Amino acid sequence: MSSATEVSLSEGRVIRVVGPARVEVLSGAVLAVGSRYPAGSSFVVHRLRSYGIKALSPAKLRLTLGDGSRVEECGEGEEVVDDWLSASEYIVRRCLERRQCSVLVVGPPESGKTTFTAFLANRLREAGLRVGVVEGDVGQEDVLIPTTIALAEVSRPVIWLRELEPVSLRFVGCTSPQYCYSESIMALRELVDEAARAGFDAVVLNTDGWVGSPSGIEHKLAIARWVRPDVVVVTGEDVYECLSRSIGGQAEVVRIRRPAIVRERSREERRELRTQAYRKYFSRGRIRRVKLGGVALFGACFLSGRPVSRDELAGALGLSDSELERVLYSSRVGDTLYVVASGELSIPRASPAESGRIVVLSPDDIKGALVGLLGDGMREAGVGIIWSAEFESRELSILTPWEGEIRGIVVGRVRLSENFEEVGRVVRCTP
Numbered sequence: 001m002s003s004a005t006e007v008s009l010s011e012g013r014v015i016r017v018v019g020p021a022r023v024e025v026l027s028g029a030v031l032a033v034g035s036r037y038p039a040g041s042s043f044v045v046h047r048l049r050s051y052g053i054k055a056l057s058p059a060k061l062r063l064t065l066g067d068g069s070r071v072e073e074c075g076e077g078e079e080v081v082d083d084w085l086s087a088s089e090y091i092v093r094r095c096l097e098r099r100q101c102s103v104l105v106v107g108p109p110e111s112g113k114t115t116f117t118a119f120l121a122n123r124l125r126e127a128g129l130r131v132g133v134v135e136g137d138v139g140q141e142d143v144l145i146p147t148t149i150a151l152a153e154v155s156r157p158v159i160w161l162r163e164l165e166p167v168s169l170r171f172v173g174c175t176s177p178q179y180c181y182s183e184s185i186m187a188l189r190e191l192v193d194e195a196a197r198a199g200f201d202a203v204v205l206n207t208d209g210w211v212g213s214p215s216g217i218e219h220k221l222a223i224a225r226w227v228r229p230d231v232v233v234v235t236g237e238d239v240y241e242c243l244s245r246s247i248g249g250q251a252e253v254v255r256i257r258r259p260a261i262v263r264e265r266s267r268e269e270r271r272e273l274r275t276q277a278y279r280k281y282f283s284r285g286r287i288r289r290v291k292l293g294g295v296a297l298f299g300a301c302f303l304s305g306r307p308v309s310r311d312e313l314a315g316a317l318g319l320s321d322s323e324l325e326r327v328l329y330s331s332r333v334g335d336t337l338y339v340v341a342s343g344e345l346s347i348p349r350a351s352p353a354e355s356g357r358i359v360v361l362s363p364d365d366i367k368g369a370l371v372g373l374l375g376d377g378m379r380e381a382g383v384g385i386i387w388s389a390e391f392e393s394r395e396l397s398i399l400t401p402w403e404g405e406i407r408g409i410v411v412g413r414v415r416l417s418e419n420f421e422e423v424g425r426v427v428r429c430t431p
């Protein structure tokens, strides 16, 4: 059920709209996520989001409100639109002085990073600059899908980064940066370079919310060290203190306020948003078969190892004939022997003939794994899901919307169900 209501705003007034809602400007103009919406224009606030809307002149709005949505007055100090406007104006001036500029956005989860990234990108675009956004929050990746970092151009007003089309991506393979520490830094660095080569005047980089521990802060400092942004924008007092002290004047560090009242998302809702993103991306996919011999393989030790024959395996592990029947594939990498088997194997803890480590896997351990797909020159082309593995013929079936050549596969750490829900981790080189 939805209901329509009209609201008149005096100039300068700010209201908070909690979605799902459609906002039409009947007269005057408003500012939403840094963009000016004049009479006759409209925008949508998603079910799981809220925004502060400011009247730039006396304005009349028609709001179509869906289930659970609301529109409310903002109390003293709750809204941040003016604070974000002045921070953005300052950064826009800095960017206009330079040939190219980059801005890194850092802060805790739910503190407005994604929204400020869009806000600033909109302001930079309205100032006449060609603007790119790099969505570096691997867990809540809004431009493409979680486990990737993507670059998009902002060529029209944007409310949420999910409205953007990716122009380039890097597969980092995890949804928590602790597990893809260096990949996340490399990906940001490479996409900033790519944006510069593509002629973007300004690029705004969003980051994950891992800032609540010393290692999280160090990860953000490492990003700053390798990306070398002109400006670092920080939401939240403690993080600001820490970063500005550490960066020591080598980049400008600007603090912005976080909105006091927001549509917070529960763990389940964040999960649902991730599933939605996977579903949208893979709905255009088809199953492709890839011969393992002919492609580069990363992060899948047991598939890259030296194949071990049945006799060698029998000698090494002392398996019975019926157990050997269940072995689908085995290989050796360095000190580790990998055995892929359907069903349990009774492998002795210490096999007299096998001094190294023994890792037993089931075919289900890689089924559903998200994989990065590389095209020519190891360039990131798209993302796939391992649908099934045929060990005899050394082939993988991969669901992906990528249509071009597949020259390489990077196995990530996330596994999806057939409904695109995250169901666990992938066993890669070590369980």
Ligand SMILES: Nc1ncnc2c1ncn2[C@@H]1O[C@H](COP(=O)(O)OP(=O)(O)O)[C@@H](O)[C@H]1O
Residues within 6 Å of the ligand: 016, 048, 049, 050, 051, 052, 079, 080, 081, 107, 108, 109, 110, 111, 112, 113, 114, 115, 116, 209, 259, 261, 262, 263, 264, 265
């Ligand atoms: N000015 C604002 N007023 C009210 N809610 C806001 C405002 N800016 C952002 N939000 C909402 O706050 C929540 C968190 O914002 P988001 O930008 O997604 O944060 P982060 O990227 O740090 O997790 C979202 O629901 C967003 O719609």
Ligand SMILES: [Mg+2]
Residues within 6 Å of the ligand: 113, 114, 115, 137, 140
């Ligand atoms: Mg975010």
